[in-house]
Amino acid sequence: MSSEPFKVGLLGFGTVGSAFAELLEERAAEIERFNGRRPVLGGVLTRSRGNFEEILADADVVVELMGGLEPAREYLLAAMRAGKDVVSANKQLLSQYGEELFETARQHDVRLRFEAAVAGVVPVVRVLEESLSATPIERIHGIVNGTTNFILTEMSNGASYPEALKEAQRRGFAEADPSDDVTGRDAAAKMAILARLAFGTPVHLNDVRYEGIEHLHRDDLEYARELGLGLKLIGTAERRQGGLSVRVHPTFLYSGHPLAAVSGPFNAVTVESETITEITMSGPGAGGRQTASAVLGDVVSAMTGGARAPAPPLPLRLIEDVENAFYLHLDVADRPGVLAAVTQVLGEHDVSIKSVVQRGMGERARLVMVTHQVLESRLRTAIERVGEFEFVRSAPRIIRVIEEEFL
Numbered sequence: 078m079s080s081e082p083f084k085v086g087l088l089g090f091g092t093v094g095s096a097f098a099e100l101l102e103e104r105a106a107e108i109e110r111f112n113g114r115r116p117v118l119g120g121v122l123t124r125s126r127g128n129f130e131e132i133l134a135d136a137d138v139v140v141e142l143m144g145g146l147e148p149a150r151e152y153l154l155a156a157m158r159a160g161k162d163v164v165s166a167n168k169q170l171l172s173q174y175g176e177e178l179f180e181t182a183r184q185h186d187v188r189l190r191f192e193a194a195v196a197g198v199v200p201v202v203r204v205l206e207e208s209l210s211a212t213p214i215e216r217i218h219g220i221v222n223g224t225t226n227f228i229l230t231e232m233s234n235g236a237s238y239p240e241a242l243k244e245a246q247r248r249g250f251a252e253a254d255p256s257d258d259v260t261g262r263d264a265a266a267k268m269a270i271l272a273r274l275a276f277g278t279p280v281h282l283n284d285v286r287y288e289g290i291e292h293l294h295r296d297d298l299e300y301a302r303e304l305g306l307g308l309k310l311i312g313t314a315e316r317r318q319g320g321l322s323v324r325v326h327p328t329f330l331y332s333g334h335p336l337a338a339v340s341g342p343f344n345a346v347t348v349e350s351e352t353i354t355e356i357t358m359s360g361p362g363a364g365g366r367q368t369a370s371a372v373l374g375d376v377v378s379a380m381t382g383g384a385r386a387p388a389p390p391l392p393l394r395l396i397e398d399v400e401n402a403f404y405l406h407l408d409v410a411d412r413p414g415v416l417a418a419v420t421q422v423l424g425e426h427d428v429s430i431k432s433v434v435q436r437g438m439g440e441r442a443r444l445v446m447v448t449h450q451v452l453e454s455r456l457r458t459a460i461e462r463v464g465e466f467e468f469v470r471s472a473p474r475i476i477r478v479i480e481e482e483f484l
């Protein structure tokens with residue numbers, strides 16, 4: 078005699094929800110074969126269909142694919158309080174109410190799974206929670222937003238920012254309103270979640286410093302190429318100065334870095350630790366069916382008793398001002414003495430230069446440099462002074478550089 082079906086209450090039936098329902102049906106027999114129970118769709122909730130209380134009463138697991146903060150938060154809390162395992166793909170919710178959700182999961186001894194909330198299909202949540210749970214992690218670098226990675230890939234092939242954005246929208250990689258992606262806020266939410274998992278300390282979306290890609294120039298990518306660098310929107314969470322720094326910025330990478338080759342709408346995460354050196358995982362960053370596959374993996378994990386909610390939080394200081402190498406772009410008058418004046422000011426602020434490209438363009442010249450590691454506040458003071466020279470023609474631009482190469 079076969080066991081009872083495992084009922085999935087589904088909240089949300091949009092891009093991911095409908096793809097999830099389809100995939101669930103396709104994979105149900107195989108899941109039953111190795112798992113002994115057949116997952117079946119119970120009730121479905123949208124704005125015009127279904128009743129939450131009835132869906133909850135009937136469900137063995139509740140899957141939230143609505144997005145937004147409310148009522149998603151309220152429904153997930155109610156489901157966990159009723160003793161149900163829950164699955165969500167909602168990065169905004171987890172990056173703002175993660176501690177409340179984790180605490181509720183611990184109190185009611187239920188599972189809260191959220192693989193699809195970070196880095197699309199790349200199984201980084203499970204790797205951090207399970208495979209690397211005993212590894213002291215030093216740093217995570219991630220390309221966790223496929224839209225911006227696609228735009229930057231187009232720009233490195235010669236497109237301007239508006240052209241690249243338009244192409245991303247045409248191919249369905251960017252929403253009509255792309256603000257959350259291009260401002261770096263979506264990536265910041267994902268880095269807050271990753272930082273919590275890797276370092277055990279609560280990180281709210283508001284704790285993450287982030288910068289987007291809207292201000293980038295095609296020029297920057299061209300000069301950087303001459304210096305052997307490629308540009309990515311990189312999220313970083315790392316131990317610094319006895320605390321934790323979590324940030325998202327456009328960042329240059331040397332070609333030997335494992336993230337340098339990740340192009341188009343793909344995501345990737347590199348985890349670094351003395352005990353593992355580094356591990357990089359990459360895969361599609363979004364897409365209904367791809368995301369649905371991560372969600373279904375979470376449902377199976379809930380069925381088979383996968384990892385529990387993260388342990389109670391550890392206190393760790395959040396550090397804002399950190400050292401980095403920087404790319405510096407200056408638009409200056411083309412005349413003798415300019416480079417010497419700039420390097421003198423930089424030197425006075427302990428900013429040392431690793432490489433320089435100088436190109437005359439008639440009356441003006443472009444001065445592009447990569448610095449060695451320097452505290453960001455120190456570099457900003459130096460740049461302010463450089464910006465005061467009368468020979469500087471437009472505001473200096475800086476972009477962070479990751480110096481390490483893994484060969």
Ligand SMILES: NC(=O)c1ccc[n+]([C@@H]2O[C@H](COP(=O)([O-])OP(=O)(O)OC[C@H]3O[C@@H](n4cnc5c(N)ncnc54)[C@H](OP(=O)(O)O)[C@@H]3O)[C@@H](O)[C@H]2O)c1
Pocket residue numbers: 088089090091092093094122123124125141142143144145147148166167168169193194197362363364365368
């Ligand atoms: N799309 C992706 O590739 C992707 C990738 C990773 C993670 N995610 C995450 O997955 C989640 C779902 O994304 P999506 O792209 O599938 O969204 P979507 O296409 O906008 O679908 C949202 C669904 O939720 C329902 N819904 C919204 N508010 C509701 C409410 N107050 N009450 C009842 N139902 C409500 C909508 O119902 P109506 O149809 O009635 O409006 C719709 O069925 C989000 O958290 C998103 O961040 C998406």
